[in-house]
Amino acid sequence: MITCISFIGKSSAFGTTNNLINHKVGFVFQKLSFSVMSRIKEAKKSAAYLAVDKHVKSGDLVGIGSGSTVIFAVERLAARVKKEKLDIKCVPTSFQARDLVIQNKLTLTNLEVCPELDVCIDGADEVDENLDLIKGGGGCLLQEKIVASCSKKLVIVADYTKDSKRLGDQYKKGIPIEVAPMAYVPIKNRIEKIYGGNAELRMAVAKAGPVVTDNGNFILDWREYKQDSDWGKINTELVLIPGVVETGLFVKMAEVAYFGMEDGSVKNRVPPQ
Numbered sequence: 001m002i003t004c005i006s007f008i009g010k011s012s013a014f015g016t017t018n019n020l021i022n023h024k025v026g027f028v029f030q031k032l033s034f035s036v037m038s039r040i041k042e043a044k045k046s047a048a049y050l051a052v053d054k055h056v057k058s059g060d061l062v063g064i065g066s067g068s069t070v071i072f073a074v075e076r077l078a079a080r081v082k083k084e085k086l087d088i089k090c091v092p093t094s095f096q097a098r099d100l101v102i103q104n105k106l107t108l109t110n111l112e113v114c115p116e117l118d119v120c121i122d123g124a125d126e127v128d129e130n131l132d133l134i135k136g137g138g139g140c141l142l143q144e145k146i147v148a149s150c151s152k153k154l155v156i157v158a159d160y161t162k163d164s165k166r167l168g169d170q171y172k173k174g175i176p177i178e179v180a181p182m183a184y185v186p187i188k189n190r191i192e193k194i195y196g197g198n199a200e201l202r203m204a205v206a207k208a209g210p211v212v213t214d215n216g217n218f219i220l221d222w223r224e225y226k227q228d229s230d231w232g233k234i235n236t237e238l239v240l241i242p243g244v245v246e247t248g249l250f251v252k253m254a255e256v257a258y259f260g261m262e263d264g265s266v267k268n269r270v271p272p273q
């Protein structure tokens with residue numbers, strides 16, 4: 001009985017030391033990842049603020065993209081509306097963007113009333129050296145592509161982690177492809193057979209089953225594709241598959257991308273001549 005008690009005692013003492021080390025290591029990692037996160041957040045903010053200041057003027061009709069970087073762009077627009085009495089109207093690209101416009105008391109409109117926009121400001125999951133993009137990590141690619149295509153210019157705002165030489169260098173979650181729910185299996189099979197890789201149905205996190213987009217569709221995330229591909233050709237081929245609604249490949253659409261950098265600066269990239 002005494003042995004047993006002492007065994008429990010030692011083991012718990014050892015356990016306590018281990019817990020303490022784990023706790024300290026965990027704390028250091030937590031602090032590190034917190035500082036990386038806040039650096040990324042600052043980078044998003046600097047890029048978004050600069051893009052809004054450079055590309056939006058009074059009288060503009062503005063497409064509002066989706067995602068966490070666009071939150072800062074809308075914040076800046078709202079501040080300029082208040083301070084400079086900027087007169088703008090906004091067309092959102094998602095439920096989230098619409099809500100952002102409303103919460104920030106900006107004027108909401110749509111493509112029926114305003115089919116031609118001056119500028120669209122949006123984020124990206126990855127930007128390559130040609131300024132081709134992967135978008136749709138947040139599942140809003142269809143409306144994002146429609147609104148961008150109705151805008152005189154598409155301005156991308158991003159942090160330094162999105163800056164790549166080739167698509168797929170950094171962003172490993174795959175190229176999002178929005179599909180009609182009834183067709184997701186044949187489309188998945190076809191993509192994998194023709195191009196290789198895996199096209200996985202995106203599953204929801206706080207819901208059983210798949211992610212359902214703002215448009216009632218599913219998303220396939222196509223991973224392990226050949227990186228040195230002709231993305232313009234592949235995009236055209238993919239949208240011709242019956243049931244494919246849109247792809248997250250934005251080829252030759254962006255006019256400029258702003259990247260907030262780790263050191264607080266912002267660099268920009270335009271397409272090669």
Ligand SMILES: O=C(CO)[C@H](O)[C@H](O)COP(=O)(O)O
Pocket residue numbers: 065066067068069070122123124125134135136137138139140141144
């Ligand atoms: O395409 C998108 C949503 O469909 C976003 O623009 C993209 O996912 C980038 O988001 P974030 O600014 O949060 O990094």
